[in-house]
Amino acid sequence: xxxxxxxxxxxxxxxxxxxxxxxxxxxxxxxxxxxxxxxxxxxxxxxxxxxxxxxxxxxxxxxxxxxxxxxxxxxxxxxxxxxxxxxxxxxxxxxxxxxxxxxxxxxxxxxxxxxxxxxxxxxxxxxxxxxxxxxxxxxxxxxxxxxxxxxxxxxxxxxxxxxxxxxxxxxxxxxxxxxxxxxxxxxxxxxxxxxxxxxxxxxxxxxxxxxxxxxxxxxxxxxxxxxxxxxxxxxxxxxxxxxxxxxxxxxxxxxxxxxxxxxxxxxxxxxxxxxxxxxxxxxxxxxxxxxxxxxxxxxxxxxxxxxxxxxxxxxxxxxxxxxxxxxxxxxxxxxxxxxxxxxxxxxxxxxxxxxxxxxxxxxxxxxxxxxxxxxxxxxxxxxxxxxxxxxxxxxxxxxxxxxxxxxxxxxxxxxxxxxxxxxxxxxxxxxxxxxxxxxxxxxxxxxxxxxxxxxxxxxxxxxxxxxxxxxxxxxx
Amino acid sequence: xxxxxxxxxxxxxxxxxxxxxxxxxxxxxxxxxxxxxxxxxxxxxxxxxxxxxxxxxxxxxxxxxxxxxxxxxxxxxxxxxxxxxxxxxxxxxxxxxxxxxxxxxxxxxxxxxxxxxxxxxxxxxxxxxxxxxxxxxxxxxxxxxxxxxxxxxxxxxxxxxxxxxxxxxxxxxxxxxxxxxxxxxxxxxxxxxxxxxxxxxxxxxxxxxxxxxxxxxxxxxxxxxxxxxxxxxxxxxxxxxxxxxxxxxxxxxxxxxxxxxxxxxxxxxxxxxxxxxxxxxxxxxxxxxxxxxxxxxxxxxxxxxxxxxxxxxxxxxxxxxxxxxxxxxxxxxxxxxxxxxxxxxxxxxxxxxxxxxxxxxxxxxxxxxxxxxxxxxxxxxxxxxxxxxxxxxxxxxxxxxxxxxxxxxxxxxxxxxxxxxxxxxxxxxxxxxxxxxxxxxxxxxxxxxx
Numbered sequence: 002x003x004x005x006x007x008x009x010x011x012x013x014x015x016x017x018x019x020x021x022x023x024x025x026x027x028x029x030x031x032x033x034x035x036x037x038x039x040x041x042x043x044x045x046x047x048x049x050x051x052x053x054x055x056x057x058x059x060x061x062x063x064x065x066x067x068x069x070x071x072x073x074x075x076x077x078x079x080x081x082x083x084x085x086x087x088x089x090x091x092x093x094x095x096x097x098x099x100x101x102x103x104x105x106x107x108x109x110x111x112x113x114x115x116x117x118x119x120x121x122x123x124x125x126x127x128x129x130x131x132x133x134x135x136x137x138x139x140x141x142x143x144x145x146x147x148x149x150x151x152x153x154x155x156x157x158x159x160x161x162x163x164x165x166x167x168x169x170x171x172x173x174x175x176x177x178x179x180x181x182x183x184x185x186x187x188x189x190x191x192x193x194x195x196x197x198x199x200x201x202x203x204x205x206x207x208x209x210x211x212x213x214x215x216x217x218x219x220x221x222x223x224x225x226x227x228x229x230x231x232x233x234x235x236x237x238x239x240x241x242x243x244x245x246x247x248x249x250x251x252x253x254x255x256x257x258x259x260x261x262x263x264x265x266x267x268x269x270x271x272x273x274x275x276x277x278x279x280x281x282x283x284x285x286x287x288x289x290x291x292x293x294x295x296x297x298x299x300x301x302x303x304x305x306x307x308x309x310x311x312x313x314x315x316x317x318x319x320x321x322x323x324x325x326x327x328x329x330x331x332x333x334x335x336x337x338x339x340x341x342x343x344x345x346x347x348x349x350x351x352x353x354x355x356x357x358x359x360x361x362x363x364x365x366x367x368x369x370x371x372x373x374x375x376x377x378x379x380x381x382x383x384x385x386x387x388x389x390x391x392x393x394x395x396x397x398x399x400x401x402x403x404x405x406x407x408x409x410x411x412x413x414x415x416x417x418x419x420x421x422x423x424x425x426x427x428x429x430x431x432x433x434x435x436x437x438x439x440x441x442x443x444x445x446x447x448x449x450x451x452x453x454x455x456x457x458x459x460x461x462x463x464x465x466x467x468x469x470x471x472x473x474x475x476x477x
Numbered sequence: 478x479x480x481x482x483x484x485x486x487x488x489x490x491x492x493x494x495x496x497x498x499x500x501x502x503x504x505x506x507x508x509x510x511x512x513x514x515x516x517x518x519x520x521x522x523x524x525x526x527x528x529x530x531x532x533x534x535x536x537x538x539x540x541x542x543x544x545x546x547x548x549x550x551x552x553x554x555x556x557x558x559x560x561x562x563x564x565x566x567x568x569x570x571x572x573x574x575x576x577x578x579x580x581x582x583x584x585x586x587x588x589x590x591x592x593x594x595x596x597x598x599x600x601x602x603x604x605x606x607x608x609x610x611x612x613x614x615x616x617x618x619x620x621x622x623x624x625x626x627x628x629x630x631x632x633x634x635x636x637x638x639x640x641x642x643x644x645x646x647x648x649x650x651x652x653x654x655x656x657x658x659x660x661x662x663x664x665x666x667x668x669x670x671x672x673x674x675x676x677x678x679x680x681x682x683x684x685x686x687x688x689x690x691x692x693x694x695x696x697x698x699x700x701x702x703x704x705x706x707x708x709x710x711x712x713x714x715x716x717x718x719x720x721x722x723x724x725x726x727x728x729x730x731x732x733x734x735x736x737x738x739x740x741x742x743x744x745x746x747x748x749x750x751x752x753x754x755x756x757x758x759x760x761x762x763x764x765x766x767x768x769x770x771x772x773x774x775x776x777x778x779x780x781x782x783x784x785x786x787x788x789x790x791x792x793x794x795x796x797x798x799x800x801x802x803x804x805x806x807x808x809x810x811x812x813x814x815x816x817x818x819x820x821x822x823x824x825x826x827x828x829x830x831x832x833x834x835x836x837x838x839x840x841x842x843x844x845x846x847x848x849x850x851x852x853x854x855x856x857x858x859x860x861x862x863x864x865x866x867x868x869x870x871x872x873x874x875x876x877x878x879x880x881x882x883x884x885x886x887x888x889x890x891x892x893x894x895x896x897x898x899x900x901x902x903x904x905x906x907x908x909x910x911x912x913x914x915x916x917x918x919x920x921x922x923x924x925x926x927x
Contacts, residue, residue: 046819050739053570058819059561060546061554062531073517077525081548094526134568153739189741189861197740199861239866241889241925242709272517274627274662274671352527389856391868395662395671396704398885400855400868422857422866422887424925472706474857474866474887474925 004112007176009039009166013083020168021108023067026092028170031101032069032076034332035092038309039065039083039166040351043126046159049137052145057130064351067091070333071099077354113173114313116306118299119207124180126162128210133158136184140219144188147227150234152197153189156223158182167311175311180207181302181458183447186222190230198236200229201404204445206302217445229386229405232417239406239421239475245381246423246471247374247409250442252387254463257292257362258450259390259399260427261285265319265327266345266357266452267334269394276397276427277325285325286431289367292320294329296344296360302446303361303460310346310355317343319362320431331357349455359450363462367437371465374436376412382473383407383414384423397427422474430471438465483508483530484649486550487641490534493559495643499536499566501577503642505776505817506532506550510598510635514605516613517628521606533817534558538566542575546817574803578777582799582809583646585774586781590650591767594680597633597653605631608657608687615691616661622702623695627671629659638772646778654769655681659691663698670704670882672697672852677909679767697851700872704884707873707926713847714888714922715840715874718905720850721914725828727892728759729912730860732786732794733823734801734812743863743893744792752792753896756833759787761796763811763826770827770911777813777821784810786828790897798823829913833902837916840901842877848924849874850888863892869924887925895919 009015020037027035041063048056064081065088076098078091125133140156160182168174185203202225204217213219248256261277269275277285286292296314298304305314310332318326330338331346334357347358375383383406390401402422407414443462450459487504494502508530515523532555533546543566547558613629632655639649658675674694676685716724736742744752753759763781765771772781777799785793797805798813798821814824841849854868870884903916 044818047568053572054568055570055572055575056542056544056820057565057569058544058546059565060533060818061557062546062548064529064548074521075523077523077527079527079529081529081531091527098521098524130565130568153741155739189739191740196743197861199741199859239889241887241923243927272627273625274669276669352529354523354525391854391856393671393852393854393870395669396701396870396884398854398868398870400857400887402855402857402866419862420857420859420864420866421889422855422868424854424868424885424887426885472885472887472925472927474868474889474923476866476889476891476923 002176002178004174004176007166008041008164017110019085020110023088023092024108024168024170026089027067027069027096029103030096030099031104032071032096032099034070034170036068036167036169036310037065038351041164042161044161045126046157047134047137048157049141050155052141054134054137065091066351067095068354069095069098073337074098075333075354079352108170109172110168110174111172113175113307113311115175115177116297116313118297118304118306119180121180121209123209124162125160125182125210132210136213136219140184140186140223143220143223144186144227147224148190148231150190150192150231151188151227152191156186158184169311173311175307177306182208184213184219184222185447186226188226188230190234192234198230198233200226200233202226203447206300206446207304208300232405236417236419238477239418240382240473240477241475243470243472245378246468246473247378247381247383248463248466249383249385250438250440250463250465252444252461253384254363254444254461255387255390255401257364257463258359258461259392259401260425260430261292261319262294262359262362263392264394264397264427265329267328267330267338268357270328271334271338275394280325280428283325284323285428286320286323287434288323289437290320290323290431290434291365293317293365294319294359294362298361301361301460302448302458305360308344308346309348312342312344312346314344314360329357329359331355347457349457353455356452358452358457359459361443361460363441363443364464366439366441366464369436369438371438371440374438374465374467375409375414377436377467378409379411381409383409392427398424399427400424418475424472424474433469434466435469436467440464484639487639488647490532490555490559491641491643494534494536494562497559497563498538499563500539501537501643502534503577504532504534505815506530506639507817508637513630513632514609515628515630516606516610518626519610519614522628531817532558534562535820536562536566537576540571540573540575541566541569542820543569544819574800577642577644578779578799578809580644583644583778584780585648586764590771590773592679592771593651594653596681597655598635600633600681611687612657612659612691615688616659616695619692619695620699622663622665622699623661624664625662627660627662632656640778642778648774648778650773653679655684657684657687657690659694661695661698663702665702668702670698670701672701701870701882704870704882706885707883707924709924709926711921711923713844714919715847715849716917717849717851718915720853721917722912723853724917725830725912725914727858729825729828732796734795734797734805735823736860737795738801738804741861743860747792750792751790753787753790754899755790756902757787757790757896757899758831760785760831761826761828765827768827768908770825775811775813776815779809779811779813781826782811796823796825825911827908827911829906830902830915832904832906832915834904835901837903837905840903840916840918841874841879844874845876847874848883849879865890865892865895888922889925890922
């Protein structure tokens with residue numbers, strides 16, 4: 002998209018000259034770098050509960066964030082009013098982080114490099130509401146039809162269209178139009194008036210509405226949620242203590258996000274507070290492990306044409322054959338660490354300061370057959386679905402919570418077990434990976450990552466892997 | 478925009494919605510100014526300052542609901558807001574229980590709830606930066622093993638909430654917050670650990686001294702050094718107030734009216750039954766002046782109130798908004814909560830467990846072998862079944878004393894058993910947020926380790 006076609010030029014009458022003027026104002030006290038992040042966000046959501054469409058919401062929010070960097074310092078101000086006076090005021094407030102004479106000469110803005118990862122002509126947010134309402138109704142019907150023991154179904158559909166423009170004092174101007182859509186289903190099953198169990202599933206991406214009609218239908222997610230709820234009716238207590246854990250492909254890749262991803266974000270390493278600090282080039286995983294963060298995969302939930310600092314995203318190798326290779330960098334940390342940015346600067350909205358974040362984090366496939374991996378385990382746990390996870394960057398300890406898992410006994414899956422948290426230590430856990438499957442799968446597009454109060458959409462992926470030792474937090 | 482303009486605007490939005498065909502309407506407007514100053518390694522790191530506002534609208538067309546929100550309060554933006562909500566009511570389903578509260582249920586608590594402190598708006602930037610710097614300096618100076626820091630942050634918020642509906646309610650209130658926190662990093666040999674501490678108040682004068690915050694944070698980080706993983710075993714578990722509070726978060730989820738009518742809580746259908754040991758009394762009170770969960774009215778315009786949730790172990794009340802109350806054939810407890818977008822959900826006021834008589838030291842001294850939990854990780858709590866399994870770190874109790882640091886373990890049980898097995902409630906209740914609990918001892922849980 003060209004600048005002149007962007008909503009900021011067309012509807013808000015912002016010119017390149019205006020942007021140059023705001024950047025000059027931002028650097029008027031002598032900062033080293035400044036950027037402007039304009040955002041115009043449309044969202045909609047629809048919820049069904051008890052087979053009734055009980056909620057439907059749409060909204061709009063917009064604003065601009067002005068950032069000034071001076072050495073290690075950052076000044077930030079934002080405005081939800083895009084009038085020139087308010088933007089100038091925000092620029093002056095952000096400028097005050099520096100205290101000196103302005104040093105900017107004439108600034109010219111040129112279009113920066115970008116991708117075309119989500120060529121969606123009509124974003125889901127721009128389609129007729131009735132079509133989208135049909136998605137949650139179909140999900141509700143399919144989950145209920147799956148099994149008579151399903152007694153409650155909730156489905157939620159949410160989409161957004163975020164239009165962004167980033168202008169930097171290095172003369173780069175980028176514009177992006179970022180669609181996002183997600184359908185999620187939760188089902189409750191109960192048998193003979195006993196204790197209910199819940200199952201959940203969901204997915205989506207930076208896709209057109211067609212995705213839910215042709216690729217991943219409401220029925221797909223509904224049946225998955227209902228199946229998990231019904232399976233859990235027979236669950237036994239989870240075991241406790243160290244044991245062999247096999248992770249199924251796809252969403253269990255949340256292991257990588259927690260165990261290594263956060264610890265490799267450059268801000269923590271620049272400050273020396275990560276358990277991975279100073280380990281570059283060292284072995285932090287078994288040689289079977291190669292871990293990638295790639296923001297440039299087509300249509301994925303965690304993908305971006307340009308990051309939220311206006312830099313094109315790229316494929317970053319974090320761990321190669323077990324050896325730590327790279328950090329995820331943003332503008333500030335890469336400048337201070339004299340390194341290159343990696344297209345990993347992200348923020349929740351115009352009201353937030355960017356920081357290094359993950360995009361789509363996954364492990365490359367290995368050579369083992371998934372069946373052989375399970376067959377090789379005399380006693381252990383096979384986990385196929387998870388809730389959230391969390392990590393303590395400094396000690397490196399991380400957790401992730403298994404919502405669907407099975408006991409492995411003599412190389413066979415036997416009984417489902419109740420929810421249990423798995424815990425490990427980041428720089429150690431992947432050293433115990435002894436088999437990696439040939440079945441790499443990315444998750445279906447449901448992840449949300451939180452850091453310092455900011456949430457951004459992310460993806461994960463993993464093939465089936467075997468971890469020889471991990472602590473399982475059951476009661477049995 | 479003048480002060481009165483925004484409250485007039487809320488009423489005006491409601492009128493316009495009715496004019497556009499809505500049978501009922503309610504409008505929320507919030508306005509806020511945020512400021513944040515952070516320092517790291519004694520140097521200023523970030524300054525952030527901004528103001529924002531937005532409006533949310535929910536309308537009824539008979540028994541159908543539509544909702545919209547906007548940050549654009551221009552005439553054009555408001556017109557779009559009303560049109561959007563009306564348009565959406567068309568696609569929702571008739572729901573016999575949907576609707577606004579009855580007119581007689583609406584109202585607000587009178588008198589000064591001490592939610593606003595003018596000193597917050599008058600603080601000089603230099604003082605805010607210096608306050609953060611003092612907290613971090615105290616942490617860094619506390620011990621030679623405090624070698625690094627993730628910094629200290631001083632934050633303020635000044636907010637205004639306005640609410641009006643078509644059944645005659647119009648109200649507004651102002652709130653202020655300020656908070657100070659610091660995260661020191663301790664290192665000794667190969668062991669590196671961080672922890673944090675904070676203070677939060679409605680006004681600057683009520684904050685704890687920055688030096689006290691820094692020293693406490695340092696003490697907490699230091700005591701985590703050289704943590705070990707213990708063997709898997711079943712032992713008594715003591716939650717210090719910071720982790721005990723998370724059990725109250727879990728309990729809130731379990732008495733949340735929406736989860737109750739859907740039967741997705743282990744406490745659904747248990748009203749009047751003994752669900753906890755008789756040491757347990759839990760109250761939700763949105764009326765206590767100056768506290769963080771206090772407000773004159775909830776987000777549907779119903780006065781905040783005090784609701785006893787568990788009385789000496791017996792489940793007495795769920796927490797409800799108008800919708801959940803109608804679904805359950807009950808009355809709202811004034812716990813409606815909403816942001817700008819969507820329908821009202823349910824929130825708590827000040828949700829806390831009444832204190833007992835034993836000090837934390839007395840509780841620990843009675844335990845020959847147990848786990849004192851200072852940190853919990855992850856989301857391993859299933860409210861449907863009560864299954865509880867979380868990552869934990871803390872100190873091992875050996876012969877009545879805190880003996881050594883423990884990490885990379887899990888604690889597991891079931892909330893039903895944990896509530897019934899809650900043997901001792903400490904005397905150290907304090908409000909550091911809207912959810913509070915004193916030190917708690919649970920008779921037995923599974924610690925997962927080696």
